[in-house]
Amino acid sequence: MTPHIAQKSPYATDVEAGKDYYWCSCGQSKAQPFCDGSHKGSEFTPVKYHADASKTVYFCGCKASGSKPLCDGAHKALD
Secondary structure: OOOOOOOOOOEEEEEOOOOEEEEOOOOOOOOOOEOOOOOOOOOOOOEEEEOOOOEEEEEOOOOOOOOOOEOOOHHHHOO
């Protein structure tokens, strides 16, 4: 099963040190880039991201990153 491409660019997101975030791996969440439970009944599960510092990170929007949940530029190779 392949995930839905939520968008072909990353989500710039401010994260807070010490907090956990759950990235949507299926691409169906209405709360992108985060999980809203839309994966239920599928093989997808959210990916936990623990913020080690307060900063801006770039969560993958195309769901094809090799360094999930963060963007690695894989969206540039999509049609």
